[in-house]
Each structure stands twice: as structure tokens, then as C-alpha cells.
Amino acid sequence: MEIILKKSKFTPFNLMIIELVEKQNSSFIAAILNFARMQCSSRFLTGISERLSFFRSPINFSTSIQSQIPPQSSLWLPLDSAAYTELLQSASSVSLIRGKSIHAHLIKSQLKPGLFLQNNLLNMYCKCGDMVSARHLFDAMPKRDVVSWNSLVSGYFQIGLCYDSIGVFVMMRHYDVMIDKFSYASALSVCARMRDLRVGKMVHGLIVVGGFSKRVFLTNSLMDMYSKCGELDGARRVFDCSDELDDVSWNSLISAFVRDGLIEETERAFVQMHRAGVKMNSFALGSVLKACSCFGGSKELGRSIHGCMVRVGLDSDVFVGSAMLDLYAKKGMLDEAVKVFKLITNPNVVVFNAMIAGFGRSDLEMDAKVTCEALHLFSEMLRRGMQPSKFTFSSVLRACNLSEAFELGKQIHGLVFKYHLQDDEFIGSALIDLYSKARSIEDGLRHFLCSPKQDIVTWTSMISGCVENEQFEKALSLFNELLDKGRKPDQFTISCVMSACANLAVARSGEQIQSFATKSGFSAFTICANVQIFMYARSGDIDAADQTFKEMQTCDVVSWSAMISSHAQHGCATDALLLFKEMEHRKITPNHITFLGVLTACSHGGLVDEGFRYFESMKEEYGILPNVKHCACMVDLLGRAGRLIDAENFISDSGFSDDPVLWRALLSSCRVHKDAKTGARVAERVIELDPSASASYVLLYNMYLDAGNRSLALRTRDLMKERGVKKEPGLSWIEIGASVHSFVVGDKSHPETDAIYSKLEEMLSRIERVDDHKAVTSEFEDIQLEHKENMVNCHSEKLAVALGILLLPKSAPIRVMKNLRICADCHTTMKLFSGSERREIVVRDPIRFHRFRNGSCSCKDYW
Incomplete structure (x- = not known):
């Protein structure tokens, strides 16, 4: 083929057409045949015929073109307007270079284009995003109609130049152009994107004055504008006042309710749509399913909508199916999600992504089985020849992170490079999280430094990884570097940095970051206020933590849990329990962290009976199964009270008898009460379970010294040396x-x-x-x-x-x-x-x- 190209001295325009013919672009067939009739060049037509002979086609194009070759002819004639129009309309969806080649050929042919052809040429530049050329062409046009203006308005809008787009619309009115419904629709789209309600209302007024208010096409555009500008009442008024409504109108109303998270209004509009006799489509069902999955809809409602899907025959639809399995996955109903997935006959990448994301839900108990399911789906995608998207890789990496499958995550990292997606910020954040949780912060930092696009999400992931790996100084250093580069942190970045200050207990630095958060407007975010409570409490300033809590506009379960735990850690057991009672009075459901703070308060306050009452309440009233930390608090509670035998029995019955944390808590109590006999037995158990932990040896050593048994104390120290266990040096700051x-x-x-x-x-x-x-x-x-x-x-x-x-x-x-x-x-x-x-x-x-x-x-x- 290269030999043919070298022998045939085609012009760039000829080569462009031959390339498109080779791709069998059906929209070019008629234009090329017409071109063959007009372009009487035997060399050109022979080249096309030879080119076409290299691929199979249901239509013998080469024969059709060969029949057009005039013998020994070298004449050259221009195309007509119809041929140029067909070529321009096809080029607008292919590439700008091809469109410019057609424009060049048009100029060379010296054909005087009419308004229709000029509009097609203008439309080609606008659709290809070359608004500079489009504006030059527009300004040079001797005559323009409303189509010309609409193309320019739409072109500016498509590349995001909303102010230029609305400026052209204003010029249309200045030149007294007869504005049509498409002009108004484009202007409303611009207002919706800019969230400019004031201009949107002005356009609405022009629509009413112009007599277009009854057009359902503009009704839908108005509803979209009002809903995206946050004026839901305005969208509802437009809907209620319209004489003519179609399925798009109902879908727009439902989408507006979904966008504002109004689940009940969404359900009500969906029922009214059905009663009005409007045929349910995939868009309406998908919107309602999204509302159910994102804004707390019930499982029963989701199942009801699933029944509607089956009745109208949309249960195998790709769009609705992906929304349905996303709903089931978010509700923790993975079995139902898998069934929906299997019913979809030809799932696309979106469906696979929704299912993989379902397996990567953070509220699921992640284990090797769940991870294998996610990776199996990912392998199935590759086997079917599908191109994984950015969302695919971020979901798979998330599943690896949650299940701590770090080696698998590293293999996925290799595939990310293979598909050239390493520049994506969400994949970058997932990879940083992967290496941070794998305790390989150096690899995470190396990936962060190599990322060409370091947006705020990536910065926050890196700072959070440093905090998780207890490299708090590095986290503060990264935050300072972030500010030096002129980047603007968000509320999550601020919360991570304040968490670093809390762990370092550096109140001065924490106060400076709090001041920055207040100036930036982040202090109103609950997540920032919660970390601020934690920061002050960890720095020893319980009064400032309490003041922050009282000034919060919205307190969630994290806020209450932070305050309860703070009072417990500061020895204010009574205040902690009073806060818990106030929390229950306000109908805020406690979680396992809340009860950990309550049990810690009882332990530090010596409130044995209250501790057991809250421990039972956690299981019976709230259905929260105690974990090892809750049980350690109970062991500490009994041990501090001198009930060492009861504490030992509690460990045996807790279900965590093989966890050294419980035995170490009991060993500490043995030292407090100077029970060397029980302490020696408990120490043997602790050392057996965790022979590398220095704290157990130190407790036993000090207990022997307290009991006056120096020989056993020295033997314990020698045992540490034999096993290579080193005591952590004491550090104060x-x-x-x-x-x-x-x-x-x-x-x-x-x-x-x-x-x-x-x-x-x-x-x-x-x-x-x-x-x-x-x-x-x-x-x-x-x-x-x-x-x-x-x-x-x-x-x-x-x-x-x-x-x-x-x-x-x-x-x-x-x-x-x-x-x-x-x-x-x-x-x-x-x-x-x-x-x-x-x-x-x-x-x-x-x-x-x-x-x-x-x-x-x-x-x-x-x-």
C-alpha cells in the first residue's frame, strides 16, 4: 500500500478521502462517488480503485468508481455545493484537519458558497471547537441568518466560554435577528451551566414576550435551568403552568428532585407520571433508582421499582440495570446485585464498573472472597476486549485497599501504566492510599512526586497517608508545600493536617491551621470541627475542645463520640456519661466508637456497675457487637477495681482470649495491685501470644521489682536480651x-x-x-x-x-x-x-x- 501511495502523487485532500474510504465511513460514500464524477483525474480515481481492492466490502465500491474513470482525461473540475455540504457535515464529526482540507479545496475551486454552505462550514468549525476560525468566518459572512448565530452561540458554549456565548445571544437581539426556540434553548443552557439565575429569568421573560412559552421544547430547557440554579420552586411552577408536557418534562422534574436529594418528592412525581399515562423510560427509572441509592431510599421502594422495570421490559436495559445493581450494592444486598448483573445480556463498561464498585463498598466486610469477585469481574472485562476506564481502575484499587490485598494492588498498578491512565487524579489517590496502607509510604511518596497532575485530591491522599503512617512532621511539611505552590486546600485537607497536629499534640500549630480554616470558610464544615475537637483534646486543652463542640452548628455522631472520648481521657467520667445521656435524649444513635469512649470513662472512673450496664446496652439495645477494644476496657475496668479473677474469666468468655491486648491490660492491673503470682501467670500468656512486644516484659520486670524479687526481674531483662526485644525509649516533648x-x-x-x-x-x-x-x-x-x-x-x-x-x-x-x-x-x-x-x-x-x-x-x- 505504501508503494501505491509513493507512486501516486496525490494531494493531501485526495489522501484524506482515500483514508476515509478505507475506513468505510458510510457517511462519505455518496460524497466520494459524487466527487469521482466531478474530479476527472484518472490518476486519482485509479488510486482509489487500487486502495479499495485491499479490503472486503458488501458493495463493490472499486467497480463503481472505476466505471467513472474517463479515458485519458486530465481535466479538473470543482465540486458542487451539495457535495461540499455532505463532506463538511461528515467532517464535523471526524476531525478539524479534514474539515480545513475541505475548506481549502472550496477556496481553491473559487466556488462562491451560498448561505446554506457557509452555515455548514461555520457549524463544522464550531463542532470541532475552533472558535477563532469560526468567528473569523462569521464576521466575513456577507449575510447571516438565525442558524449562523445559533451555531456561534452553541460553539462557544461547547468549549466552556459561557460569557462569550451569552454575549453573542445579546448581539442577536441588538441586530434584530428573528430569535427561534433553539436560540433560547442555547441561552438557557448557558445560564444553567453558569448557575446564573438572574440572566436565566431575563431569558425566561423574553421567551414569554416572544410567544414561545407554550413550546414543550423550551419548557424542558426552563426546568433544567431553574433546577441547576437551585430554584426548584421555579422549575415546579414552569412544569405546573405548561399546557403541553412530554416524557422529557417529567424526566426533568424527577431529575431536579434527585439533584436536591428530595426522595419523597421524587417518588411522588414518579407515581404521578405513571398515573398521567406517560410511558416509563429508562431515564426516569434510572433517576428514581439514583435517588433511592444516594439519598436513603428504602430497600422496599427499590424492589418496587425493580418490579416496574420487569413489567415494562427494561430489566435487561444497560442504563437501568446499572442503576439497579448500584442501588442493591449500596444497600448491602450484593446477592441481588449479582442477579441483576447476570440478567443484563450485553453489559458494557458502565455495568461492570457498577458491579466492581459494589464489591468495593467500605461498609462491607471485605475479605479475600469479595476481592476475588471484584478481580474476576475485572478479568472478565479484559477477556471480552473491553477498555477499562479510570473508574474501573479506581474501583478495583479501592477493593484491594479495603481488603488489604496489597500485592494484587501492585499488579493493578502495572496495568494502569499499560493503559496510560497513571495521570488520572482518582487513580493516583487510590494508589497513594494503597501504598500508605501497605506501610510503604516511600513508594506512595515516589508515586505522588511522579504524578504529572497533582490536584487537591492527590495532595490530600498523600497527607492522609503520612498521618496514617505516623509521619506527622512530613504531613505538616507537605501542607506547607501545598500552600507555597498556591494550591487551595479543601475541608478534607484541613482535617488531615489538624489530625497530624492532634497526634503531635502541638496546639500552637493546630491553632494556626484553625485560623486558616476559619478565614477560608472551612470551620463551618462538621468534619473540620470534629478534628478540631480531637486536636484540642489531644493537646490537653479540654476547655477549648468543649467550646468548639458548643459552637458547632451541626453535631453528628462523630462529634458526640469525640467529646465523650475526650472527657474520658481527661478523667472526667461524670461529664462523659452526662454527654452520652444527652446524646441519647437527642435521638442520635451511638456507634462502636461512642461506646468505646463510654466504657473508657467507666474504666478511668472506677464505675464497674455502670460499665457493665453500658456494655450490655451496647449489645442488646443497639445491636453493636463488642470488639477487642471494648473487651479490653472491661478487663481494665475489672482489673483496676481489684477483681483480677473476674477479669481473667471475662477474657476467657469474651471470644478474644488469643488477643494479647486483653492479657496486657490484666497484667497492668496485676502490677497496680501487686499480685505477683497472678501477674507471672498472665505475663507468660502475654509473652506467648506476642513475644516481640517490649511492654509485656517491662510490666513483668517492674512488677517483680515492686515485689522485691530482684532475681526474677533480672531474669526477665535477660530474656528480653536473648530474644532481641528492645524497650522503647521514653520520650517527652x-x-x-x-x-x-x-x-x-x-x-x-x-x-x-x-x-x-x-x-x-x-x-x-x-x-x-x-x-x-x-x-x-x-x-x-x-x-x-x-x-x-x-x-x-x-x-x-x-x-x-x-x-x-x-x-x-x-x-x-x-x-x-x-x-x-x-x-x-x-x-x-x-x-x-x-x-x-x-x-x-x-x-x-x-x-x-x-x-x-x-x-x-x-x-x-x-x-
Whole structure:
């Protein structure tokens, strides 16, 4: 074929036609035959005949064209207007280059085109999106009619230049063009896209004045404009005042209700449509199904609509079927969704995507079986030769993320590159989530940096991944980089960054981000306010968290759960339980996180009977099955109360007897109550279940030391060394101004080391002279003995508090964060510091907050 092309010196226009003939574009057949009659070039026609002989066709085009070849003729004649019109109409749906080739041929032929041909040429440029050429042609036209103007209005609208489009419409009125219904429809479409209700109402007035208000075509356009501009009452008035309605009118009304999430109005309009005798179509059924799936419609309603589908014969329709299986999947009825999927005879990519997305629902119990189903559907798509879309890959990756099938996700990543879809922001976010959940944050960051399109969704996914992997400083660094690049974060980005501040317990940084959220208008979002509560509570400022909660306009179950958990962590058990009662009074259904906060409050408050009552209520009244965290709270509740045997029996009956978390909670209680015998037995069980966890060895070591059994304590330490188990070093940090200062035991790396140790020694000597209460003095005797024996190895929280007292004003509370549980010596010391220095000291450890005021702690020594 290449030899033929080289031998035949065709013009670009001739080559274009030959290429289209080879593709057997049916819309070009008549135009080409006409061209063959007019273009009397034997070389050109011979080339077409040779070209056509290379493919099979039900019609012998080559014979038809060959018969048109005049012998030994080299004349050249232009096409007529009809031929050019046919070529332009076909080229408008193919490509701009071919359209311009036809235009060039038209100019070369020196044919004077009439208005009809010029309108077709203008329409070709508008449909191909070349509005510069279209405007030049329009301005050069000696005569224009309403079709010319409408083409220009529609062309600007199609490429998104709405202001230019409406400007042309205004010019039409200025030049007294006889505006028709298509002009008004285009203007209404522009208003709908711009959400410009004011201009839309003006166009509506012109329609009424022009006498077009009774046209059903414009009725439908008006309803669409009003609904997209958020004026649902206006759409309903247009519908009610219309004398003529068709199925599109009803569909427009139903779509308007669906867009606003009005499920009851959608159902009512659907019933009225049926009673009015309007034939149900796939669009109406699909809209109602969408309303049911997205806005809380009942399962019974969905089944009723399914019955309507079967009655009208649309149960195998691709559009309605995809909406139906999406409804069933979102309602958790996967079996019904699969049945609908199997009934669709020729499912397309949309149907497969809906089914794959159904298997990837986050509220399902994801396991290997569900993941296999999603991947099986994906393989079936590829086997049928379907081209996976961006939504396909994002849904499959979501299923892999939820089921933690990370290796499969990496294979899907390879296919993403194969189909050249790595630039999509939603796929990019899914891949970042995949690597983040796989604890491979470096791979996620590498993919993020290589993404050519880093939109706010991708940035948020990366920041969220850093937070999930406890790389909070990196999350804050990415957020600063996001702002430096001039990108605008959304409410989800803000919530992720505030979560990082909460985990770092850096209130100063959190306050700055809160100020940014307030200025940007994000503070009104419930998701941001919820994280703000969490941030303040984790930073030790329960009063600010409570103030945020009271100022919220809309409080959901997350808001209430956050406040209950915050009060529980700060030792305010009574306040936490009062909040739960208020939550029940307001008919807000609690979830498993709410009850975790309630049980934690009971545990920290020593409320055994109340804890068991709420534990039973969770199962019986709300149908929430307790998980391992709920059971750990109950074990801790019984253990703190000294009921060690009951706690051990509870573990055996809980169904989580093989989980080391429960046994470790019991081991901690054994140490508190100095029950070395039970503690040794429990420690053996914990170490058997989780031999690599250092916390179990440390608890057992300290328990033996407390009991005076030094040999067993040393044996426990030697066992740790044999098994290569390393104790996590104690770390405390305090935020002062814009800086965070961290300390380890006996730390001397701080620039103010001499001042810190001098202040600490001064504070210790001051509380040594406290003799107001004999019990306090006796408590301090052991601390002072340890201090005299090893002054250098001061615990990290003592150093942090000393720095806080040195640098912070007296009115500011001292908030210290610690990665390990505070020891008894430091707990007693902090009580004495708060009294002697007359300062409020807040220490957060992994278990709870300790607020020291006037020589006492909020935990009431029950910790």
C-alpha cells in the first residue's frame, strides 16, 4: 500500500478521502462517488480503485468508481455545493484537519458558497471547537441568518466560554435577528451551566414576550435551568403552568428532585407520571433508582421499582440495570446485585464498573472472597476486549485497599501504566492510599512526586497517608508545600493536617491551621470541627475542645463520640456519661466508637456497675457487637477495681482470649495491685501470644521489682536480651511558641541544659521542704531517695516540665506529652510541683491525661 501511495502523487485532500474510504465511513460514500464524477483525474480515481481492492466490502465500491474513470482525461473540475455540504457535515464529526482540507479545496475551486454552505462550514468549525476560525468566518459572512448565530452561540458554549456565548445571544437581539426556540434553548443552557439565575429569568421573560412559552421544547430547557440554579420552586411552577408536557418534562422534574436529594418528592412525581399515562423510560427509572441509592431510599421502594422495570421490559436495559445493581450494592444486598448483573445480556463498561464498585463498598466486610469477585469481574472485562476506564481502575484499587490485598494492588498498578491512565487524579489517590496502607509510604511518596497532575485530591491522599503512617512532621511539611505552590486546600485537607497536629499534640500549630480554616470558610464544615475537637483534646486543652463542640452548628455522631472520648481521657467520667445521656435524649444513635469512649470513662472512673450496664446496652439495645477494644476496657475496668479473677474469666468468655491486648491490660492491673503470682501467670500468656512486644516484659520486670524479687526481674531483662526485644525509649516533648522541645531520660543535648537542671534541682529542693501534709512528705521520701542516688538520670517529663516553668508565663498551663506511661514517682512529683509552683501541669501518656492542680491529679490516683 505504501508503494501505491509513493507512486501516486496525490494531494493531501485526495489522501484524506482515500483514508476515509478505507475506513468505510458510510457517511462519505455518496460524497466520494459524487466527487469521482466531478474530479476527472484518472490518476486519482485509479488510486482509489487500487486502495479499495485491499479490503472486503458488501458493495463493490472499486467497480463503481472505476466505471467513472474517463479515458485519458486530465481535466479538473470543482465540486458542487451539495457535495461540499455532505463532506463538511461528515467532517464535523471526524476531525478539524479534514474539515480545513475541505475548506481549502472550496477556496481553491473559487466556488462562491451560498448561505446554506457557509452555515455548514461555520457549524463544522464550531463542532470541532475552533472558535477563532469560526468567528473569523462569521464576521466575513456577507449575510447571516438565525442558524449562523445559533451555531456561534452553541460553539462557544461547547468549549466552556459561557460569557462569550451569552454575549453573542445579546448581539442577536441588538441586530434584530428573528430569535427561534433553539436560540433560547442555547441561552438557557448557558445560564444553567453558569448557575446564573438572574440572566436565566431575563431569558425566561423574553421567551414569554416572544410567544414561545407554550413550546414543550423550551419548557424542558426552563426546568433544567431553574433546577441547576437551585430554584426548584421555579422549575415546579414552569412544569405546573405548561399546557403541553412530554416524557422529557417529567424526566426533568424527577431529575431536579434527585439533584436536591428530595426522595419523597421524587417518588411522588414518579407515581404521578405513571398515573398521567406517560410511558416509563429508562431515564426516569434510572433517576428514581439514583435517588433511592444516594439519598436513603428504602430497600422496599427499590424492589418496587425493580418490579416496574420487569413489567415494562427494561430489566435487561444497560442504563437501568446499572442503576439497579448500584442501588442493591449500596444497600448491602450484593446477592441481588449479582442477579441483576447476570440478567443484563450485553453489559458494557458502565455495568461492570457498577458491579466492581459494589464489591468495593467500605461498609462491607471485605475479605479475600469479595476481592476475588471484584478481580474476576475485572478479568472478565479484559477477556471480552473491553477498555477499562479510570473508574474501573479506581474501583478495583479501592477493593484491594479495603481488603488489604496489597500485592494484587501492585499488579493493578502495572496495568494502569499499560493503559496510560497513571495521570488520572482518582487513580493516583487510590494508589497513594494503597501504598500508605501497605506501610510503604516511600513508594506512595515516589508515586505522588511522579504524578504529572497533582490536584487537591492527590495532595490530600498523600497527607492522609503520612498521618496514617505516623509521619506527622512530613504531613505538616507537605501542607506547607501545598500552600507555597498556591494550591487551595479543601475541608478534607484541613482535617488531615489538624489530625497530624492532634497526634503531635502541638496546639500552637493546630491553632494556626484553625485560623486558616476559619478565614477560608472551612470551620463551618462538621468534619473540620470534629478534628478540631480531637486536636484540642489531644493537646490537653479540654476547655477549648468543649467550646468548639458548643459552637458547632451541626453535631453528628462523630462529634458526640469525640467529646465523650475526650472527657474520658481527661478523667472526667461524670461529664462523659452526662454527654452520652444527652446524646441519647437527642435521638442520635451511638456507634462502636461512642461506646468505646463510654466504657473508657467507666474504666478511668472506677464505675464497674455502670460499665457493665453500658456494655450490655451496647449489645442488646443497639445491636453493636463488642470488639477487642471494648473487651479490653472491661478487663481494665475489672482489673483496676481489684477483681483480677473476674477479669481473667471475662477474657476467657469474651471470644478474644488469643488477643494479647486483653492479657496486657490484666497484667497492668496485676502490677497496680501487686499480685505477683497472678501477674507471672498472665505475663507468660502475654509473652506467648506476642513475644516481640517490649511492654509485656517491662510490666513483668517492674512488677517483680515492686515485689522485691530482684532475681526474677533480672531474669526477665535477660530474656528480653536473648530474644532481641528492645524497650522503647521514653520520650517527652513540650511545645513552647513555634518550637517543640523533646527530651529523653537524663537528656543533656538541649541548649538550655544547665538552666533546666538547675531549675529542676531548685524545684525538687522546694518540695522537699513541704511539710503541710504528712502523707505528702512520706510520698516524697522515696522520690527524693531516687533523686539523690541518680540526679543525672532524671525522667524526661521532669525535664520538660522544668523547661516549661522556665520559659512559659505563669498564666499558661504546662502541657507535656509522653510516649510511655507515666511512672508512679513522676506522678507523685508532678502533684507536688503543681502545688509548690502554683502551676497547672498536664501530662498526656498513651493511656490518659493527668491534670495536676494544687497538689492533686484529675485521675484521683486511680490510674
